[in-house]
Amino acid sequence: MDERKGRAVTGTYAHAAGFIAGDRPKIVTSRFEYADSHTLERYLATDGYKGLRAALARPAADVHEEVKNATVLGRGGAGFPAGTKWGLMPQGNFPRYLVVNGDESEPGTYKDRLLMERDPHQLIEGCLIACYAAGLTRCFLYIRGEMATAQERVAAALNEAYAAGYVGRNILGSNFSVDIVLHWGAGAYVVGEETALIESLEGNRGMPRLKPPYFPAAIGLYGQPTIVNNVETLANLPWLARNGAEAYTAIGTKTSPGTRMVAVSGHVKRPGVYEIVNGTTTFRDLLYGDEFCQGIRNGNKLKAFVPGGGSAPWFLPDQLDLPFEASQVGPAGSMLGSGAIMVMDETTDIPHAALTLTRFYAHESCGKCTPCREGGTWLERILTRIVEGNGTDADLEQLIEVGTSICPGDFPHASSERLGLGAVPFPYKMTTICFVGPSAYAPVNSALTLFPEEFAARVTTRNRIPVTAVGGE
Amino acid sequence: MSRLTDTNVAIANEIIARYPRPKSALIPLLHLSQEQNGYVTDAAMKHIAELVGVTPAEVLGTASFYEMFKFEPVGKYVINICGTMSCALMGSEELLHHAEHRLGIKAGGTTADGLFTIEHAECQAACTEAPCLQVNYRYRFRMTPQQLDALIDDLAAGKLAEEIPPHGTLARVRQHIPADRSVGAVPPEAPGQEPAWMNGKAAL
Incomplete structure (x- = not known):
């Protein structure tokens, strides 16, 4: 009997609320409907650690090649292929590290939290396969500070995996040895940027590093070659190691x-x-x-x-x-x-909706780059003034002027038939080290460009309108 | 008693040993001190500086960057109400105003009895369950003002003590690496060799 039938992911498992299964191919969420999906017992009963076994039965370089051939795109935001990233490390410089980016905090996003809470062993297995394939000698799994349940689940899973011989010295009796160290943050969005994540992991303020070097693969944690991969990216690897690149690329484009x-x-x-x-x-x-x-x-x-x-x-x-x-x-x-x-x-209410995002990025600026530190705050204050009905025409111009100081030139936006507007392609130019500054401007620019009439009306009406009423449908 | 207790010093030393450089343990140790005292005290930061081998100013420098560390007492229950886009679209501003009215404090404030702090939080990664909040980093989804009232009543009556520990306690499960399984941390300066399994042969 399929134990999954009729199993509602609510009630005691309410932390998994939000995930909706379907009849589509499942690579990373195949165990989500089991109430005990986070345990080693369930994991082993559902192909768990078979990908690791399959990987260890081949030379590391072969496994790396397989990941390259599968074009596993980074799921953290930039979409850089994992196999290619691993290939950017300089030869012969050891130790080198894997840092798992579980500091998920981009507004609107939560998949890494579910992957860590619902299937922590899948993530651990993914880390092991990556360390084996790329020759990484120590792994740090950095979980966002606010995710207490994810921290508990991953800690418990690591304890189980160590005891069962899947992590640590001589894994499965082979010559492959790697520790996975659970690390957790303390509340800072910018730490999701990979060089800021490394600074935070070194015990410093989480501020992005100057670039170049562009990739921590060359100079990363403690100045050593370091691979930073997103949780979802790594969670793909056990399935890939079990089924091969051909099966993986048969799904999607x-x-x-x-x-x-x-x-x-x-x-x-x-x-x-x-x-x-x-x-x-x-x-x-x-x-x-x-x-x-x-x-x-x-x-x-x-x-x-x-x-x-x-x-x-x-x-x-x-x-x-x-x-x-x-x-x-x-x-x-x-x-x-x-x-x-x-x-x-x-x-x-479009200007107000834009404000809820701009406020986020202004709040999360680390303060290292002036255009972001000052500009983000200016954008937030001016937009607040407009939303509260105290804005003027000059404020609208000021928004664009401040935005242009963060992102010079045309900022990317969508086309609009209604406005007779053509698209400006991504990406933007930026005067900051990382994307936090541009992100403060993105909602402002989109709202202003695509809904100019709502701003024009707002600077004259002087009435505050809530985003929307309480409640769902 | 705001230096780390002997039990916590033992935990701290176990954590420090996992990192190639001790300073990496700063954030976990600051959390440990906050778990012990409810907030990060000056004495605890001095103690952590000794344990890690940096100056107290360096500890404060790091700690003050991160939102979750509090440097003065906060409520036993810190209620973070999300205000970023998805929650705002579903009515989180009204929820925050309701909380402020109900408890008679503004966001950022603590009730006189020391039980509740409310904060305007940024995205908490539960956007499809908006508006959401966290109490000491434990989620409550799709909250209405009525549900918030009931939550505050339950917390005040001690009914949720088992699920929601006092502020400062984050994960209640700690990682433990058994000595006989541990590979161990080496300083990054130590000349490293290519790992044994990169010899072109299968490991198994």
Whole structure:
């Protein structure tokens, strides 16, 4: 009997609320419907650690090659292929480290938290395969500070895995030895940036490092070669090691193979985290499809959506038919980012909605680069003034001036048939080390460019309107 | 008693030993001190500086960067109400205002009885379950003002003590690496050799 039938992921397991299964291919969420998916017992009963065994039965270089051939795109935001990243390390310089980026905090995003809470052994196995393939000698698993349940689940899973001989010295009796050390943060969004993550792991303030070097693969943790991979990226590896690159690339498209986890939140009928087929699924499928979000709440009209986490320039209904494919979303003016869609229906007050994101990035600026430290705060204050009904025409110009000092030139935006506007392709130019500064401007620019009339009306009406009323549908 | 207790010093030393450089243990040790005292005290930071081999100023320098570390007493229950986009779209501003009214404090404040602190938090990674909040980093999803009232009542009555530990306690499961399984941390300066399994042969 299939124990999964009728198992509701609610009640005592309410921390897993949000994930919605379906009949689609499952690479990373195959165990989510088991109430005990986080235990070693369940993991071993469902192909657990078989990928590690398969990997160790081959030379490390072969496993690395397999990951390269599968084009496992980084799931943290930049979409850089993991196998290629591992190849960027200089030869002969040891020790070298794996740092797992579990500091998930991009607005709208949560998949890594679910992967850590619901299937911690899958992540551990992924770390082991990466360390074996790339010759990494120590692994640090950095979990966001606010995720207490994820920390508990991963700690318990590591204790189980050490006791059972899957982690540590002479794994499965082989000459492969690696420690996985659980590390946890203390609340700082910018630490999700990989060089800031490394600084934080060294016990410092989590400020991004100057670039070059562009990749910690050359100079990373303690100045040694370091690979920083996202949780979801690593969670793909056990399935890949068991089934091979050919099976992996058979799902999705050639340039975006496999699946990816996407969280859809905001004004949809059935918000949730879905594992979707990469490359072919469109935004329309996700927002309106029966197996996904089932349309906009109350039958309302879609006004706009953020396609790739809070940092991404916004899309309009015009862009609904784009697939989850970076090579199409980039030219259309935005990015897929970390797999998070936030949906705004026709009742949304656009300037106020933009403020809720700009406030986030202004708050999270580490203060290292002036354009972000000062500019983010300016954007927040000016936008607040406008939203509260105290703004002037000059404020609108000032927003653009401040934004341009963070991102010179044309800022990427979507096309709009309604406004007769063409798209400006991604990416933007920036005067800051990392993307926090540009991200403070992205919502402002999108809102101003795509909904100019709401700002024009706001600087004259002087009435504060709440984002929307309390409650769901 | 705000230096680390002997039990916690033992835990601290176990954590420090996992890192190639001791300073890496700063954030975990600051959490440990906050678990012991409810917030990060000056004496604890001095003690951590001794344990890790840095100056107290370096400990403060790191600690003050991170939002979760509190340098003065906060409520036994810290309620973080998310205000970022997805939660805002689903009514989190009203929820925060309701909490402020109910407890008679502003966001950032603590009730006179020392039981509750409320904070305007940024994205807590539960966006499809908006509006969400965390009490001492334990989630509550799709909250209405009525549910928030009930939550505050339950917390005040001690009904949720088992699920929600007092502020400062994060994970209640600690990692433990058994000595006979541990590879051990070596300083990064030690001349490293190519690992044994990179010899072109299968490890198994």
